[in-house]
Amino acid sequence: MKRKLFRVFILGLVLFFAGPVNAQTVDSLPSWNDGKAKQSIIDFVTRVTENGSPDFVPPAERIAVFDNDGTLWAERPMYFQLLFALERVKALAPQHPEWKDTEPFASLLEGDVEGAMADGMKSVVEIVMATHAGMTTAEFETIVKDWIATARHPTTGRLYTEMVYQPMLELLAYLRANDFKTFIVSGGGIEFMRPWAERVYGIPPEQVIGSSIKVEYELRDGAPVLVRLPEIDFYDDKEAKPVAIHQQIGRRPIAAFGNSDGDLQMLQWTTAGDGPRFALYVHHTDGEREWAYDREASMGRLDKGLDQAQAQGWTLVDMKQDWKVIYLD
Amino acid sequence: MKRKLFRVFILGLVLFFAGPVNAQTVDSLPSWNDGKAKQSIIDFVTRVTENGSPDFVPPAERIAVFDNDGTLWAERPMYFQLLFALERVKALAPQHPEWKDTEPFASLLEGDVEGAMADGMKSVVEIVMATHAGMTTAEFETIVKDWIATARHPTTGRLYTEMVYQPMLELLAYLRANDFKTFIVSGGGIEFMRPWAERVYGIPPEQVIGSSIKVEYELRDGAPVLVRLPEIDFYDDKEAKPVAIHQQIGRRPIAAFGNSDGDLQMLQWTTAGDGPRFALYVHHTDGEREWAYDREASMGRLDKGLDQAQAQGWTLVDMKQDWKVIYLD
Numbered sequence: 001m002k003r004k005l006f007r008v009f010i011l012g013l014v015l016f017f018a019g020p021v022n023a024q025t026v027d028s029l030p031s032w033n034d035g036k037a038k039q040s041i042i043d044f045v046t047r048v049t050e051n052g053s054p055d056f057v058p059p060a061e062r063i064a065v066f067d068n069d070g071t072l073w074a075e076r077p078m079y080f081q082l083l084f085a086l087e088r089v090k091a092l093a094p095q096h097p098e099w100k101d102t103e104p105f106a107s108l109l110e111g112d113v114e115g116a117m118a119d120g121m122k123s124v125v126e127i128v129m130a131t132h133a134g135m136t137t138a139e140f141e142t143i144v145k146d147w148i149a150t151a152r153h154p155t156t157g158r159l160y161t162e163m164v165y166q167p168m169l170e171l172l173a174y175l176r177a178n179d180f181k182t183f184i185v186s187g188g189g190i191e192f193m194r195p196w197a198e199r200v201y202g203i204p205p206e207q208v209i210g211s212s213i214k215v216e217y218e219l220r221d222g223a224p225v226l227v228r229l230p231e232i233d234f235y236d237d238k239e240a241k242p243v244a245i246h247q248q249i250g251r252r253p254i255a256a257f258g259n260s261d262g263d264l265q266m267l268q269w270t271t272a273g274d275g276p277r278f279a280l281y282v283h284h285t286d287g288e289r290e291w292a293y294d295r296e297a298s299m300g301r302l303d304k305g306l307d308q309a310q311a312q313g314w315t316l317v318d319m320k321q322d323w324k325v326i327y328l329d
Numbered sequence: 330m331k332r333k334l335f336r337v338f339i340l341g342l343v344l345f346f347a348g349p350v351n352a353q354t355v356d357s358l359p360s361w362n363d364g365k366a367k368q369s370i371i372d373f374v375t376r377v378t379e380n381g382s383p384d385f386v387p388p389a390e391r392i393a394v395f396d397n398d399g400t401l402w403a404e405r406p407m408y409f410q411l412l413f414a415l416e417r418v419k420a421l422a423p424q425h426p427e428w429k430d431t432e433p434f435a436s437l438l439e440g441d442v443e444g445a446m447a448d449g450m451k452s453v454v455e456i457v458m459a460t461h462a463g464m465t466t467a468e469f470e471t472i473v474k475d476w477i478a479t480a481r482h483p484t485t486g487r488l489y490t491e492m493v494y495q496p497m498l499e500l501l502a503y504l505r506a507n508d509f510k511t512f513i514v515s516g517g518g519i520e521f522m523r524p525w526a527e528r529v530y531g532i533p534p535e536q537v538i539g540s541s542i543k544v545e546y547e548l549r550d551g552a553p554v555l556v557r558l559p560e561i562d563f564y565d566d567k568e569a570k571p572v573a574i575h576q577q578i579g580r581r582p583i584a585a586f587g588n589s590d591g592d593l594q595m596l597q598w599t600t601a602g603d604g605p606r607f608a609l610y611v612h613h614t615d616g617e618r619e620w621a622y623d624r625e626a627s628m629g630r631l632d633k634g635l636d637q638a639q640a641q642g643w644t645l646v647d648m649k650q651d652w653k654v655i656y657l658d
Binding site for chain 1: 389392466510519520523527533534535536537541544545546552553555562568569571572575576577578579580594597598601
């Protein structure tokens with residue numbers, strides 16, 4: 001105990017004689033090139049955190065929300081959760097001989113992903129229900145953990161968690177260092193993200209919001225379990241994102257980060273609040289180091305959002321120009 | 330800046346010469362009488378927080394969940410949210426002439442609360458839908474804030490927020506001082522609790538879980554609003570509590586606090602996890618200072634839960650014996 005107090009005493013001495021630290025000399029966003037995007041982030045954070053600033057926001061209200069697919073990690077050739085589901089279909093096929101004659105499974109098992117997706121959202125829902133339900137929440141968590149630890153991306157050969165954007169990881173850490181509470185608000189499944197979001201993003205499970213299926217409480221041999229049912233509970237996209245933010249956070253964020261039209265309402269809801277607000281779109285402009293797509297994309301389309309960003313003066317991140325690196329090597 | 334550093338310097342000096350503080354001499358639960366209940370709380374917190382303890386739990390996993398009605402504040406003569414709804418019916422009656430001939434409103438407006446509740450849950454839902462929906466979330470928040478700031482309890486004459494249990498406030502603070510994250514998991518409406526839970530309980534909106542009605546995103550004159558719809562989204566009671574905990578926290582709590590059979594599944598789910606777990610029931614035994622009720626109560630019934638608490642060795646708080654005061658004067 002004495003030793004600890006002695007340290008405090010020495011710390012007091014050192015700080016007293018060292019004088020104020022110049023915070024500006026440390027670059028919290030080293031993977032960001034200097035430019036408008038980086039500067040807009042720093043300016044906003046400074047405005048809302050500096051004591052005496054007319055735009056000061058108390059720490060409890062510094063809520064920042066992030067989309068996941070295409071904003072924090074990549075989403076090509078398709079959402080990674082879909083790649084997970086496709087692999088699950090193959091793994092489960094021996095227990096489902098009927099899938100050989102049932103769409104979308106039949107096409108999938110023949111390797112025809114496009115054919116399987118012919119019915120769009122309907123196909124996706126069927127594949128998700130068949131692969132994400134019918135087990136306990138603990139069992140599903142184990143399946144996700146195993147997959148995320150071993151599965152590799154079809155073209156980069158990387159683990160999926162090695163395809164998170166390094167500049168965005170720095171941004172998350174920078175915001176938290178400034179007493180922001182960071183949330184994910186994703187169209188992806190909550191239970192698909194939670195098993196690794198804390199380790200990879202530093203975002204704890206209770207700050208992961210997303211789509212969900214219904215679960216049911218059940219006693220099995222006297223022990224309670226939660227069973228995942230093949231029924232959509234909440235699809236967290238577009239207009240549903242502000243709804244989810246309201247229901248689960250209950251406070252309007254002051255900063256929102258997305259990359260597609262699916263995030264537009266979240267950015268609108270965030271910026272419509274009083275006081276200082278920040279909205280940022282990641283624009284996928286880097287066909288060499290990542291992928292280039294926007295208005296014509298079938299997944300992660302950025303069309304109306306691009307117009308809005310320009311009209312409203314939101315920050316647009318040009319991945320090619322603004323990011324020194326995409327992934328950490 | 331210099332002045333702040335000088336304070337750190339002085340603090341170091343003072344601490345260095347003051348010698349070690351004996352943590353045991355500070356009573357974090359001064360409104361609790363010494364006894365089994367108080368000791369069980371302190372023992373549990375010590376076990377999970379002491380460095381080197383075999384039962385040590387990392388701070389991020391120190392999740393504690395609290396029921397609200399009857400656990401953190403009183404619930405007699407009926408849930409306070411129902412009293413709020415009844416007053417809203419009276420306030421809204423002039424705009425609803427048809428209520429004079431429609432149950433449950435007709436009975437209510439004649440002062441016959443029991444008659445209005447004749448259809449049980451169905452009556453409650455109709456009253457809640459008529460009074461809690463059809464407005465924006467911001468409008469509803471204002472209504473709740475006005476009511477909670479001015480309305481008084483029919484028999485004690487206190488503000489409702491003056492009917493929170495002082496021993497439980499100390500318990501919340503004690504847990505948070507030990508790096509627990511405290512959540513409300515209530516059958517009451519999320520939007521009824523959030524406007525005051527942070528001020529009264531120190532629990533921020535994002536840690537308030539409860540029942541909810543559906544809300545819809547809408548643009549009004551170009552500005553986004555969320556409109557409350559007359560449709561139940563989630564009724565957070567019994568089996569639904571572990572479901573809500575899973576969906577919104579995503580981590581199994583290590584401690585759970587309730588007062589009725591509606592909390593039983595939450596306590597079972599909490600204690601069924603691995604490692605150290607804590608479950609506590611507040612038993613309403615004090616007919617003089619508060620109310621005495623358990624197995625026969627229509628609201629806040631504690632029957633199966635009482636048996637379980639005894640069988641499982643959960644902590645049972647005898648309000649009359651264990652609490653020095655109920656409310657702060």
